[in-house]
Amino acid sequence: MPMLHVVNKSPFDRNSLESCIRLATKGSAVIMIEDGVYGATKGTTVADAVSKAKNELAIYVLGADLKARGIDDARLIDGIKVVDYNDFVKLTVENDKVQSWL
Amino acid sequence: MSTTKRFLFVNRKAPYGTIYAWESLEVVLISAAFEQDVSMVFVDDGVYQLAKGQDTSQLGIKNFSPTYKALGDYDVNKIYIEKESLDARGLTLADLLDLKYEDEDDDWAEKDSIHVVSSAELAEIMDQQDVVLSF
Amino acid sequence: MKFGIQINEGPYTHESSTTALNFVKAAIEAGHEIYRVFFYHDGVNNGTRYTTPPQDDRNIVNAWSELAEKHKLDLVICVAAAQRRGIVDEGEQERNGKDGNNIASGFRISGLGQLIEAGIQSDRLVVFGD
Numbered sequence: 001m002p003m004l005h006v007v008n009k010s011p012f013d014r015n016s017l018e019s020c021i022r023l024a025t026k027g028s029a030v031i032m033i034e035d036g037v038y039g040a041t042k043g044t045t046v047a048d049a050v051s052k053a054k055n056e057l058a059i060y061v062l063g064a065d066l067k068a069r070g071i072d073d074a075r076l077i078d079g080i081k082v083v084d085y086n087d088f089v090k091l092t093v094e095n096d097k098v099q100s101w102l
Numbered sequence: 103m104s105t106t107k108r109f110l111f112v113n114r115k116a117p118y119g120t121i122y123a124w125e126s127l128e129v130v131l132i133s134a135a136f137e138q139d140v141s142m143v144f145v146d147d148g149v150y151q152l153a154k155g156q157d158t159s160q161l162g163i164k165n166f167s168p169t170y171k172a173l174g175d176y177d178v179n180k181i182y183i184e185k186e187s188l189d190a191r192g193l194t195l196a197d198l199l200d201l202k203y204e205d206e207d208d209d210w211a212e213k214d215s216i217h218v219v220s221s222a223e224l225a226e227i228m229d230q231q232d233v234v235l236s237f
Numbered sequence: 238m239k240f241g242i243q244i245n246e247g248p249y250t251h252e253s254s255t256t257a258l259n260f261v262k263a264a265i266e267a268g269h270e271i272y273r274v275f276f277y278h279d280g281v282n283n284g285t286r287y288t289t290p291p292q293d294d295r296n297i298v299n300a301w302s303e304l305a306e307k308h309k310l311d312l313v314i315c316v317a318a319a320q321r322r323g324i325v326d327e328g329e330q331e332r333n334g335k336d337g338n339n340i341a342s343g344f345r346i347s348g349l350g351q352l353i354e355a356g357i358q359s360d361r362l363v364v365f366g367d
Contacts, residue, residue, distance in 0.1 A: 001229055006363075008252075019114070019146055022186070023225045034252045064259070085263035092361050093238055093269075099112065099234040100364040102122075102245065105357055122245075125278055128317060132349040136357065233356040236364050237245060237278070 002027055004095035005057075008034040008102070011046045016101040021049065026056040029095055031088060033062040037069060040080045047077055054079050062088060108139045110231035113148035117167070118158065123151045124166045126237035131169075134176035141180040141231065142173075143224065149187045152198040152216070167199065174203030179215040186221050240264055241355030242274040245366030247282030248297035249290070253365040254283050258300055260363065265308055273311045273355040274301075276344075278366070281319045284312070286341035298341050305343030312344045313351045 005024050011017040017039045020030060030053075032039050039050055040061040053059065054077070063082045066073070073082060083091070092098050111130050117123040133140050144152060151170075158165040173181070181201060188194060201215040219227065228234070242261060246253040261271055276283055288298050305312050314324055320333070326340040340346065356362045 003229060003234075008256075008365075015146060016114075022221050023145070023184075023228060025225045025229050028229075034256060085259050086267060088260060089263045089267050089269070092240075092363055097232060097234055098361055098363045099228065100236045100366060102114065102236040102364065102366040107357055109353075109356060121278065125318065129277075129349055129352060133353045135350065136353045138353070138357065233362050234364075235243065235352075235356065235362070236366065 007036040107232040179203035241359030244280040257365040284344040302343040
């Protein structure tokens with residue numbers, strides 16, 4: 001019963017992303033929104049952990065929040081898919097339930 | 103026929119610094135009236151909510167920790183605490199409130215509501231739920 | 238699908254309400270039903286009609302009121318959280334002896350049970366918060 005996990009805080013501000021990755025089961029999806037999008041960028045102290053998590057979790061990042069923060073797609077960790085709000089809605093439908101890591 | 107869903111209430115924040123701990127507990131108590139299958143999870147700083155010996159007298163904030171003891175009476179007896187979160191904070195079960203319920207299916211025997219579980223176990227428990235509320 | 242939406246934070250200070258608005262619009266566009274939007278914690282502050290945001294930025298309260306009117310949305314403000322934070326409708330004004338009320342159009346004040354009911358009746362409950 002796959003879950004969609006929503007992370008909205010920067011990994012340098014809160015441990016939401018860390019806890020989410022620790023507690024998400026294989027085959028779940030994670031979408032980074034709001035300040036959570038910083039977790040999708042390359043070259044940070046958490047990039048390796050996020051990259052590794054990609055092997056078990058489908059990781060998405062909300063394009064509108066990336067753009068607002070001046071983050072170019074080229075700065076994203078490989079394999080993280082940029083989505084829009086329509087895709088965000090689809091992800092909530094395709095997964096059985098949603099958990100927001102607040 | 104009314105629907106029964108598995109509701110999970112996730113608590114990740116410490117008490118008093120913000121109101122989330124208290125206001126989320128109010129939601130859990132209300133949920134009892136709807137006869138749903140309710141579980142509570144305490145992860146990260148959420149484990150601090152169940153600490154023994156809370157005394158708010160010098161703050162002038164209401165001490166709501168006694169309310170956790172009522173959860174058993176509201177049929178909320180699936181309370182999961184992540185072991186990794188306790189360990190990281192130097193806590194053990196002995197530091198937490200002793201929450202109990204009376205099992206009507208077992209001659210009203212008094213049992214522990216709190217279950218300390220590993221991250222892997224908690225991940226599975228979370229996956230079994232239908233509705234997840236976070237605060 | 239039927240969506241239940243929970244919003245935990247007020248307008249402006251957190252992005253939550255704006256994200257929720259954008260999500261709700263996209264869900265409606267995709268043909269989904271919004272069963273209820275429930276405002277809890279500081280989220281109740283989305284329901285005061287007395288905000289005067291700067292002209293060159295979004296008016297979040299009006300956006301919710303307009304969306305509610307256009308799509309007949311059920312915007313519910315938690316009574317307990319509202320009482321703590323001073324969001325008042327006529328009923329609450331009378332019950333609690335206040336000299337006025339401030340609820341915005343399209344919102345109604347009701348109990349926490351409405352949130353649980355949304356969780357029961359919706360296919361998906363999505364929480365926006367801090």
